[in-house]
Amino acid sequence: MRVLPGKGRTLIAVVRHTLRLLLMKRFILTRLLFTIPTLLGVFIVVFFVIRMIPGDPAAVMLGPTATQSQIEVYRAAHGLDKPVIVQFFLALSNLFKGDLGMSLSHNKQVLGLVLRRLPDTVELAFTGIIIGTVFAVILGVIAASFRGKWPDLLIIFYSTLGMSLPTFYIGLWVLVIFALKLGLIPVVTNMATGLPHWKTLFGPVLTMVVGMSLARTTRSSMLEVLQEDFIRTARAKGVSGKGVLFKHALGNALIPIVTMVGYGLAISFGGAIVLETVFARNGVGKLLIDAITVRDYPLIQGATLVIAVFMILSNLLTDIVTGLVDPRIRVSGDDRD
Amino acid sequence: MNSEPLIRIEGLTKQFSISRGKNLRKAKFTAVNNVSFDINKGEVFGLVGESGCGKSTLALLTLRLMEPSGGAVYYKGRNIFDLKYNAMRVIRRDLQIVFQDPYDSLDPRFNLQQIMEEPFIIQKQGSRRERSERIAQLLDAVGLGTQLLNRYPHQLSGGQRQRLCIARSLALSPEFLVCDEAVASLDVSIQAQIINLLLDLKEEFGLTYMFISHNLAVVKFVSDRVGVMYFGNLVELADKENLFGNVQHPYTAALLSAVPDPFGAGKRRDVLRSGVPSLIDPPGGCVFHPRCKYATERCSREAPCLRDIGGGHLVACHRAGIMNGEVK
Amino acid sequence: MKTILKNKFIVIGGGIILVIALISVFAPLLTDYDYGKVDLPNKHLPPSLTHLMGTDLYGRDVWCRVAYGGRISLTVAIGAMAVALVCGTLIGTFAGFVRGWAGFVLDRINDVMMAFPMLLLALIIGVVLGPSLNTMFFSIGIPCIPMFYRVARATTMSISERSYVLAARSMGSRRWRIIFRHVIPNVLPHILVIMSSAMGGAILAESSLGFLGFGIPQPTPSWGLIVNEGKTFMFTYPWTTAFSGAIIALTILGFNLLGDGLRDHMDPKIRNSPGR
Numbered sequence: 038m039r040v041l042p043g044k045g046r047t048l049i050a051v052v053r054h055t056l057r058l059l060l061m062k063r064f065i066l067t068r069l070l071f072t073i074p075t076l077l078g079v080f081i082v083v084f085f086v087i088r089m090i091p092g093d094p095a096a097v098m099l100g101p102t103a104t105q106s107q108i109e110v111y112r113a114a115h116g117l118d119k120p121v122i123v124q125f126f127l128a129l130s131n132l133f134k135g136d137l138g139m140s141l142s143h144n145k146q147v148l149g150l151v152l153r154r155l156p157d158t159v160e161l162a163f164t165g166i167i168i169g170t171v172f173a174v175i176l177g178v179i180a181a182s183f184r185g186k187w188p189d190l191l192i193i194f195y196s197t198l199g200m201s202l203p204t205f206y207i208g209l210w211v212l213v214i215f216a217l218k219l220g221l222i223p224v225v226t227n228m229a230t231g232l233p234h235w236k237t238l239f240g241p242v243l244t245m246v247v248g249m250s251l252a253r254t255t256r257s258s259m260l261e262v263l264q265e266d267f268i269r270t271a272r273a274k275g276v277s278g279k280g281v282l283f284k285h286a287l288g289n290a291l292i293p294i295v296t297m298v299g300y301g302l303a304i305s306f307g308g309a310i311v312l313e314t315v316f317a318r319n320g321v322g323k324l325l326i327d328a329i330t331v332r333d334y335p336l337i338q339g340a341t342l343v344i345a346v347f348m349i350l351s352n353l354l355t356d357i358v359t360g361l362v363d364p365r366i367r368v369s370g371d372d373r374d
Numbered sequence: 375m376n377s378e379p380l381i382r383i384e385g386l387t388k389q390f391s392i393s394r395g396k397n398l399r400k401a402k403f404t405a406v407n408n409v410s411f412d413i414n415k416g417e418v419f420g421l422v423g424e425s426g427c428g429k430s431t432l433a434l435l436t437l438r439l440m441e442p443s444g445g446a447v448y449y450k451g452r453n454i455f456d457l458k459y460n461a462m463r464v465i466r467r468d469l470q471i472v473f474q475d476p477y478d479s480l481d482p483r484f485n486l487q488q489i490m491e492e493p494f495i496i497q498k499q500g501s502r503r504e505r506s507e508r509i510a511q512l513l514d515a516v517g518l519g520t521q522l523l524n525r526y527p528h529q530l531s532g533g534q535r536q537r538l539c540i541a542r543s544l545a546l547s548p549e550f551l552v553c554d555e556a557v558a559s560l561d562v563s564i565q566a567q568i569i570n571l572l573l574d575l576k577e578e579f580g581l582t583y584m585f586i587s588h589n590l591a592v593v594k595f596v597s598d599r600v601g602v603m604y605f606g607n608l609v610e611l612a613d614k615e616n617l618f619g620n621v622q623h624p625y626t627a628a629l630l631s632a633v634p635d636p637f638g639a640g641k642r643r644d645v646l647r648s649g650v651p652s653l654i655d656p657p658g659g660c661v662f663h664p665r666c667k668y669a670t671e672r673c674s675r676e677a678p679c680l681r682d683i684g685g686g687h688l689v690a691c692h693r694a695g696i697m698n699g700e701v702k
Numbered sequence: 703m704k705t706i707l708k709n710k711f712i713v714i715g716g717g718i719i720l721v722i723a724l725i726s727v728f729a730p731l732l733t734d735y736d737y738g739k740v741d742l743p744n745k746h747l748p749p750s751l752t753h754l755m756g757t758d759l760y761g762r763d764v765w766c767r768v769a770y771g772g773r774i775s776l777t778v779a780i781g782a783m784a785v786a787l788v789c790g791t792l793i794g795t796f797a798g799f800v801r802g803w804a805g806f807v808l809d810r811i812n813d814v815m816m817a818f819p820m821l822l823l824a825l826i827i828g829v830v831l832g833p834s835l836n837t838m839f840f841s842i843g844i845p846c847i848p849m850f851y852r853v854a855r856a857t858t859m860s861i862s863e864r865s866y867v868l869a870a871r872s873m874g875s876r877r878w879r880i881i882f883r884h885v886i887p888n889v890l891p892h893i894l895v896i897m898s899s900a901m902g903g904a905i906l907a908e909s910s911l912g913f914l915g916f917g918i919p920q921p922t923p924s925w926g927l928i929v930n931e932g933k934t935f936m937f938t939y940p941w942t943t944a945f946s947g948a949i950i951a952l953t954i955l956g957f958n959l960l961g962d963g964l965r966d967h968m969d970p971k972i973r974n975s976p977g978r
Contacts, residue, residue: 071813078814089830201955203906205913205926206947209933217937307819311910325822326914329829341826345817352817439868466874479865481884496875539869546873 068356072349079345084128087338088121137342138335142328147339151321155343158320161312162305164238165245170298172246180256192256199247204308208244208315215240225317241312245305299355306344378451379412380550380582381436386410386445388431404656405431407606408445410680411688413550418576418583420597420614422590422629428606429586433554436584437469438462449550467497467546474555476535480527486538487523493545512541515578516571533564537571544579552584557592569596590629594618599686602626605661608680612687622689624666627697660692668693711963715898718956722949726772735766738921746939756941758931764942767923768949774924775953778838779904783897785843790850791893795885797851798858799877805855812851820845824907828916835918842907846900853896857889895968898961902954909950925950 103111119127131137137147173196180192199207216224222240310322317323321340328336388406406428413419423429434440436447438454446453454465473479480489490509494500500508510520516537527535536556543551553572557565569592576583587593593600594614601611602623610623621627657664663673673692680690725732741761749756755764797808815823823845831837861867862885870880911917912926920927925946932942 071810074810075813075817078810079817082814083826086826086830197958198951198955201902201958202951203909203913203947203954205910206929206943206951209929209936209943209947213936213940307821310819310821310825311914314914325825329825329916337826337829341818341822344819344822348819349817434868437872439871463874466872469872471869471872473865473869475865479869481866481888483887492870492875493873496870496873496879542869 065357068353072353075349076346079349080129080132080342081125083338083342083345084125087334090334137339140328140333140336140339142331142333142336147335148343150324150336151340151343154319154321154324155347157318158306158309158313158322159347161238161241161318161320162302162309165242165308166298166301166305168242169246169249170294170301173249174294177256189256196256199249202248204244204248205311205315207248208241208312211240211244211247212315215243237318240316241309241318244312244315245308248308249301296355296359299358300352302351302355306348380415380450381413381584382448383412383432383436384410384446384448386432386435386447387443388428388435388440389443404606406435406442407661409603409606409608410445411601411608411611413582413584415549415582416580417598418573418585418596420593420600421584421586421603422593422600423588423603425588426605427603429588429603430554432603433471433552433584433586437466437471437552439471463497468549469552470543470546470548470550471552471554472536472539472543472556474558476532476539476559477527479539480535482527485524485526486518489527489538490523490542490545493542497546499546508545512544515544515575516541532560533567536560536564536568540568540571540575544575547579548581550582550584552586554586555588556585558587558589565592572596602629605656607661607690608688609662609690610688611680613685616685616687620687621697622683622687622694623691624668624693624697625662660690666693668696709963709967711959712967713963715956715959715961715963718952719960722772722953722956723776725769726776729766729769729773733763733766733769735763737762737767737770737923746935748939749941755945756939758928758942759935759939764928764945767928768925768946771923771925771928771946772949772953774835774918774922775905775908775926775950778835778842778908778924779901781839782843782846782904782908783901785839786846786850786900787893787897789843790847791854791886791889793847794851794854795858795881795889798855799862799881799885801859808851809855812848815845816848818845820903820907821910824911825914825916828911833916833918838908838911838918842904842911845907846904849896849900850893853892854889857892858885861885861888891968895961895965898957898964902957902961905950905954905957 135148137151139145140147140150143150176192176196180189183189212224215221222236306322309320310326312318313320313323314326321344325337325340325344327333328340386406386409387404389402389404391402409432411419421429421432431440435442438447442455446455448454449465449469454462454469457465484492487509490512491505494505494508499505509523513520513522518534518537518541522530522534527538530538540556556572557568560568572583572585573596575581583596585593585596597614599611599613600617602609602617602625604625610617610621610626612620612622617626618630621630657674659672659674659676660666660669660678663669666673670692676692678690678692680688681694682688683694739762741757744757744761745759747753747757747761753763753765755768758764758767793808797805818826824841827841827844828837831841867880867884870884908917908924909926909929912924912928913930914926915930917926918924928946929943929950932939932944932946936943
């Protein structure tokens with residue numbers, strides 16, 4: 038890429054080069070384009086659902102202690118006396134300005150509140166997924182190698198059980214055992230200070246790992262791949278048992294696993310809501326729960342929006358990564374007769 | 375032969391848009407390109423070509439199971455694409471089709487009785503007794519016994535299933551039957567049986583066939599007139615003797631030479647140059663020219679029209695006649 | 703029928719569900735206590751012959767509350783499934799058959815629904831509708847629609863390409879007749895496979911909502927609520943939470959096993975059936 042003289046031209050050249058890169062990955066662009074209506078749809082849903090809550094929005098937003106004049110002021114200030122469509126576009130334009138409204142219970146900007154808590158939740162979800170997946174892969178490999186024998190059966194049993202235990206239940210037991218009985222981790226995380234960071238994560242992550250059913254999936258994924266023809270070819274070529282396992286089988290079995298991790302990140306957000314309540318962590322989940330409890334509607338709206346957007350983006354990233362890793366997804370066969 | 379053909383296909387074109395290609399614009403590819411021919415009442419019209427040449431698409435268009443991008447199909451003088459839904463439903467009784475895969479053509483959840491009744495139910499024809507009688511007649515005509523009525527498709531053999539499909543297609547007393555590779559997925563010995571059955575039925579019920587196949591030997595046996603398709607285009611059309619005896623289009627010649635001949639040891643085969651053209655980016659001019667050994671500069675510029683070189687023998691080739699005397 | 707019973711998963715899973723369902727239905731016969739009656743002097747009694755699962759913080763018999771709680775949880779799960787199944791299948795089939803603009807729009811709507819974690823969506827809808835038995839059919843049912851929608855749509859799309867659908871069209875069959883006679887019956891096996899697991903998910907969602915305090919309000923016992931009631935005392939008087947949580951886990955396990963068994967049972971059928 039020849040850098041042309043002049044700043045403006047350089048910028049254009051960079052933009053053009055990036056666009057070309059993106060266009061070549063037509064797949065990425067398609068995915069990106071599709072997320073826009075989804076994001077818009079999410080905003081519409083959140084906006085209108087909040088407005089479906091029965092009662093006068095201003096009175097409801099300000100709570101039962103508001104006086105009539107306060108309600109009037111609020112209505113005027115937020116344009117609640119204008120038609121709904123106008124309100125919608127007002128909210129949309131506010132969104133682009135980064136204004137998600139003011140929280141009633143915290144008396145601060147919603148966006149700031151949420152963003153400050155987001156890293157905690159992401160940290161939890163991410164760590165949980167990574168460790169859980171590593172654990173599950175190991176178990177899955179063991180299970181696949183000892184197919185039919187006791188390690189396999191034990192792993193299947195454990196995995197099925199883990200999948201059936203509700204997250205909050207596992208969490209409570211973890212809390213009882215590790216916090217109350219053993220005193221290793223804090224009982225109420227958000228009040229604990231001066232602790233090594235991993236201790237705050239230990240409880241929730243352990244819960245997630247126990248509750249993940251991935252071991253079964255990795256096991257069956259491995260088994261499936263091991264049956265495939267190209268494995269038999271490798272064996273026929275004389276590759277050793279272990280070589281077959283790691284080099285050929287695992288690589289291909291990893292594709293669905295990568296997919297699972299990616300999408301699991303989004304799904305584990307739901308679990309994070311519960312976990313943060315059980316372990317009293319200050320993440321977005323707990324923020325949302327508290328907001329719902331006190332009917333802090335602007336905060337409910339804002340937190341929901343942020344969570345949904347995060348999920349969409351993380352799914353998008355997973356789609357792209359999966360597409361890059363698995364060429365079968367990128368180039369879809371579409372030949373007609 | 376009647377003066378007016380039963381089916382007249384005029385300028386039939388079908389394009390698909392697929393979202394592929396280096397630009398963001400959707401690419402179009404032409405599956406059927408301006409195809410015109412007639413099918414006369416009582417004849418077997420054979421349609422031949424490689425996989426992907428558009429024969430099946432043409433079949434679906436002829437029955438309006440797909441909407442065309444252009445052109446018309448006249449049945450008894452009326453353009454079926456102009457018909458409204460209800461009028462089309464009536465015409466559908468006359469135009470039927472037998473597909474290649476007999477298992478795919480039958481809903482596995484229904485037994486033979488239900489499968490055979492379905493056409494009558496859809497078209498609201500006949501009382502229960504009339505239907506039973508007719509079903510028994512049809513099964514008999516295709517060589518299936520009524521004791522099979524309780525069976526399910528998966529309990530039948532391939533040949534039996536295809537016979538069932540044929541019986542079903544005859545239920546509404548059609549005039550015109552499209553056989554889209556109707557024998558291709560059957561065992562060779564069964565193929566012969568089914569072909570003979572189809573010919574018998576044609577005589578018995580006065581049917582007209584469009585017989586589609588990629589198997590030249592079968593087409594030669596069965597057809598009265600034959601059309602050759604290449605890449606969505608009709609390149610040659612003639613009656614049986616002329617097509618096989620006096621082949622004019624280089625592609626047809628190549629197809630013929632590829633038919634294995636147990637007695638032709640040492641016969642030189644016409645190997646086609648280059649490969650199958652790209653679907654999205656077809657060659658300019660004559661669509662066959664990159665692979666044609668007689669191609670000239672004109673062939674790469676100008677697409678040839680289908681013209682009559684005598685006796686109803688139509689060829690779309692600038693160099694028609696070049697092979698006279700060369701190919702047997 | 704015999705092959706169904708030979709499948710271990712189906713038998714065990716189905717058996718568990720059956721037992722729990724029976725307990726819920728016949729709860730009044732199995733326990734004499736009143737699940738709402740507060741009896742403070744008897745609070746936190748450990749499990750014994752008179753109180754099989756002990757008593758909770760208000761002195762109420764835990765076994766009694768768990769048994770009646772089964773009614774709530776199972777009813778909500780079934781109701782929510784019904785909502786999700788009917789809506790998801792019908793809309794998904796329509797989208798798969800019609801495609802074009804309608805299909806595109808429905809897909810986007812589905813994407814939007816899947817953009818929310820299931821629990822979050824259930825919470826939001828619950829806030830709007832208010833917590834009661836009837837509304838929970840929707841607050842849990844609606845988030846479950848996407849999974850049925852996706853299966854129905856994908857299956858329908860491949861079925862509509864099949865020759866027997868073309869054959870029906872060639873005979874002049876009307877579109878709706880094809881959908882109801884050929885498409886939906888062949889979509890249903892695929893739907894049934896995920897139904898059992900979906901039920902497990904519904905139970906999980908209902909108990910999670912109950913645990914968080916957004917489920918059916920006191921004194922109606924629902925398993926999640928019981929878990930929540932006992933959680934503060936888990937270290938000293940664990941039985942309230944332990945038993946109620948265990949029942950939830952057992953029920954979900956039952957549905958999961960049943961689902962696995964059904965999937966294995968259907969698999970050869972599905973491999974040979976239309977839609978593949």
